[in-house]
Amino acid sequence: MNRFEETDSDERSPAHDKRRTIEINNLLEQIRQTADKLQRDAATRGDLKLLARSLKELRYAFKVFTPYRDKRKVTIFGSARTAPDHPTYLAAQEFAAQMARDSWLVITGAGSGIMEAGHRGAGREAAMGLNIVLPFEQEANPVILGDDKLVNMKYFFTRKLMFVKECDAVVCLPGGFGTLDEAFEVLTLVQTGKRDLYPIVLLDAPGGQYWRKLDDFIRESLHHDALISPEDFALYKVTDSVDEAVAEIEQFYKVYHSMRYVRHQLVIRTKTPIADSLLEEIREEFRDILSSGDFEVRRALREEDESDLRHMPRLVFNFNRRNLGRLRLLVDCINAGSTEPASRKFP
Template identity: 80%
Template sequence: MNRFEDTDADDLLPESEQRRTTEINRLLDQIRETADKLQRDAATRGDLKLLARSLKELRYAFKVFTPYRDMRKLTIFGSARTTPDHPTYIAAEKFAERMAQDGWLVITGAGSGIMEAGHRGAGRKNAMGLNIMLPFEQSANPIIHGDDKLVNMKYFFTRKLMFVKECDAVVCLPGGFGTLDEAFEVLTLVQTGKRDLFPIVLLDAPGGTYWKKLDDFIRASLHEDGMISPEDFALYRVTDRVEEAVAEIEQFYKVYHSMRYVRNKLVIRTQKTISGALLDAIRLEFHDILSEGDFEIRSALPQEDEPDLEALPRLVFTFNRRNLGRLRILLDCLNAESIEPASREFV
């Protein structure tokens, strides 16, 4: 097909599809331009190896996850050293089983311990794995080993990106340095708005105090010294009950569907239209998170270009992009179809 035929074919596409194609081509050109600049800058062999391997890993991970983009997925973090007879392993397995029964896919690191428990509970059909290649501990567990939904990765940073990018909830069970790193990185990304809001659950075995002790430290040292806001406690839930962890995640998506920014507007998509009474209450309670304007019920904005979501109602406003804890409380109000969650005390 010649150049003129290409142009004619593009002209036959819907306007939204033309915009999407133009943007994709622009981004691919940007990647090529960056590669050319690396050559011009005389980048070292080591730097090029790191970039090439990272891009290769992410491309393959995107390919594996693409068929499952329309399915809800949760990420489980926890120790690779927890034994199958430990209460924490049993809790992780039970939790994953419950979520898989409700149609969720379970992403873990594919190793042993809590990762294996998550996959065992979910079953091979609902399990996805992001394995890290280490000289110890991290061979893929027997549930996910050899599965098409397993990705082996060299770098922690590409692996962590996929864990957070692809999921709709994160559940952390007790673990070592790696688990704490993952838990705090997720909290940081959500608190700073670098990742859309989603449920974060810190889950202990029944009667366990691992996360309770950490929560006590956060309250005594971070909050009391003014390093976090009271509303930041709305960003996560500590529990030692599997049923409460399941309810926290499923309640989050009862009315709320998804969000995205369109220029300076935050678009919150909902699965039902917000009542006029609740909208009025939101305007009174949450005016502090606006940088300008007001809350509006809208249909899809033209710039969204997501036909599958076009029918969903929207709550649209100019968010100040600072008060993420307050924004999470707003979502709780939408899901409860009541302003009552805004009255909760978090400290």
């Protein structure tokens, strides 16, 4: 018997299901109570319109995405102004095509430029769109227009929430203010632990320098002035190769599957058990990210309610919730079956 089979039972009791139903009902009641409090607080008409529209947008977006929650998705960010014959457009199209061939869905903003390139590469069946409604633009691109997997949204913040919440990887191609905003928001969310780890790739066309120049700025200004940690460079990859971008994403999910917190413990689910030898190396190499205790390989904790994932082994530990760059290196080591990736030098 594998050691990860010697711990908590895999069975979900009726009591567990009942607790989950009670929790859902409590959350719905909290939403209702918040609405009642807004009325008592004499919230302005403008505030109520914003909240009502936001909740309506998110509810509909959740409804659209729910049937596809078991499919891996990659979000593509980039300029709406990029012409179809531009090398960056062609790179986005080829990247999306490769990901679709590997059974990934492709989420973009549904407009023109890089967004259209992503959808053209993926094809209509593998395309999902989050379109933003602006005074001067924009109708969805012809690939996704009229598709059931398209959501039209009024607010950038609800749209960005869906981009980040629903995907398993992010690829940013060159763009303007909006693309830079999206790239840095994703980096901030992952760096601060507000979003679970996933691959972030800054992709240029072959020979392009857009992201390399930004990376130089980050190294020469942010890192040089100690505004970020050296390990934060592990959170993203800069490349001008579509093949490297695809490989970065697929390698991330080679052994690693997903993560979640249960009380104070971080649970990393893996597709195969971590070998005893690697576990000992991890205990030695990554003791600095523990708040207490040690690394353990075990089965699902009783509090986990994802029934379709309960068969997977877990690496469970008390993470200090600060060193997210080091946590990314831990995932790289799990995927490599070795602690060699932790020897990378930054910057």
